[in-house]
Amino acid sequence: MSSSKENLDEEKEREAPTTSNDSENTRDESLEDTASKFSLAGLERYLAEKMSLFDTDKKSAQSSEDKILDDVSIDGIVDYLKKKDCKNIITMAGAGISTSAGIPDFRSLNTGLYYNLQKYNLPHPQSIFELDFFQKNPKPFFVLAKELCPGMFKPTVCHYFIRLLNEKGLLLRHYTQNVDSLERVAGIPEDKLVEAHGTFFTGHCLRCRAEYSLEWMKERIFKDEVPKCEKCNKGVVKPDIIFFGENLPEKFYDCVDKDFKQCDLLIILGSSLVVHPFAGLISMPPSKTPRLLINRKKVGQRTGIMAMIGLPGGLDFDRKDNTRDVFWSGDCDDGCQLLADKLGWGEELKKLVQEEHQKIEKNKL
Numbered sequence: 001m002s003s004s005k006e007n008l009d010e011e012k013e014r015e016a017p018t019t020s021n022d023s024e025n026t027r028d029e030s031l032e033d034t035a036s037k038f039s040l041a042g043l044e045r046y047l048a049e050k051m052s053l054f055d056t057d058k059k060s061a062q063s064s065e066d067k068i069l070d071d072v073s074i075d076g077i078v079d080y081l082k083k084k085d086c087k088n089i090i091t092m093a094g095a096g097i098s099t100s101a102g103i104p105d106f107r108s109l110n111t112g113l114y115y116n117l118q119k120y121n122l123p124h125p126q127s128i129f130e131l132d133f134f135q136k137n138p139k140p141f142f143v144l145a146k147e148l149c150p151g152m153f154k155p156t157v158c159h160y161f162i163r164l165l166n167e168k169g170l171l172l173r174h175y176t177q178n179v180d181s182l183e184r185v186a187g188i189p190e191d192k193l194v195e196a197h198g199t200f201f202t203g204h205c206l207r208c209r210a211e212y213s214l215e216w217m218k219e220r221i222f223k224d225e226v227p228k229c230e231k232c233n234k235g236v237v238k239p240d241i242i243f244f245g246e247n248l249p250e251k252f253y254d255c256v257d258k259d260f261k262q263c264d265l266l267i268i269l270g271s272s273l274v275v276h277p278f279a280g281l282i283s284m285p286p287s288k289t290p291r292l293l294i295n296r297k298k299v300g301q302r303t304g305i306m307a308m309i310g311l312p313g314g315l316d317f318d319r320k321d322n323t324r325d326v327f328w329s330g331d332c333d334d335g336c337q338l339l340a341d342k343l344g345w346g347e348e349l350k351k352l353v354q355e356e357h358q359k360i361e362k363n364k365l
Contacts (some may be wrong), residue, residue, distance in 0.1 A: 088172040095353025096270020097158040155186035159337035179241040198241035260284035273300035296337035
């Protein structure tokens with residue numbers, strides 16, 4: 001940041017009389033200064049200085065003190081987890097953790113759920129999850145529900161990795177956008193789960209609010225019926241998944257308020273991070289808490305003016321001085337298995353997946 005003396009000198013130079021050549025040189029230098037300010041790096045520095053967001057002299061001196069990860073990689077995360085004895089890990093998951101179970105994600109071209117909904121002749125793909133449309137025409141939703149109903153799929157390596165985190169006393173909470181209930185099937189305790197977008201596990205009559213079980217709903221869904229309430233005989237029974245326009249469960253807000261201030265490691269798995277308020281959770285841990293994204297592509301990054309002037313919000317993989325945010329590119333199962341291997345739990349995880357899948361197959365017989 002410029003000192004007051006330098007500012008005074010600049011003011012004197014501007015006020016001093018100049019010759020024609022001096023005037024042209026000054027104007028050229030002024031244009032060069034302006035151009036440099038509005039290059040990407042120059043603009044960031046210029047705005048930060050003008051808005052007094054940070055002292056550039058102090059920033060370099062503090063950088064070593066602010067270092068969070070020694071190595072911005074999976075190895076750095078493993079090293080941090082061991083050194084810091086993390087006990088309050090939060091995991092966040094999207095549809096990407098369930099795709100290897102055979103459940104399509106929502107947005108992938110040609111294979112995503114929204115793409116495949118074209119066969120239902122909807123006004124637009126998202127309308128199948130809109131309450132107004134559902135109340136007028138619930139049939140398309142229950143046709144889809146038959147394909148996605150819990151009990152049709154086995155949990156993935158990723159689900160069992162999260163279970164291992166809990167069994168080892170490291171998991172504070174698992175937040176999921178998914179409504180497939182595979183976390184429950186995998187054995188993650190209900191008190192550790194925040195199903196942000198609801199669940200198929202229970203359902204309620206839209207008219208009288210009578211509650212129904214998954215088994216009751218499945219029996220009717222697999223008969224290609226629209227489940228009707230047996231108490232009021234008027235309302236449709238809707239699974240407790242959150243439709244567009246509905247409030248998220250109270251548990252979501254209750255847990256968010258107390259969980260994220262304790263979070264000592266955030267692991268984000270297979271989410272596009274575009275649906276709010278879920279996507280905004282990545283910005284809630286303390287500023288020195290590492291964040292690991294395991295996904296096929298980078299998502300949730302700070303963009304635009306916020307990134308330029310250093311304001312918080314979003315992941316910061318590409319910032320030069322980043323020592324906090326790690327991106328691992330690939331399928332969630334592979335990433336979780338790699339993380340387990342490096343933590344010394346690799347064989348334990350493989351054995352758990354094999355044994356649990358065998359149990360599920362046996363129960364089907």
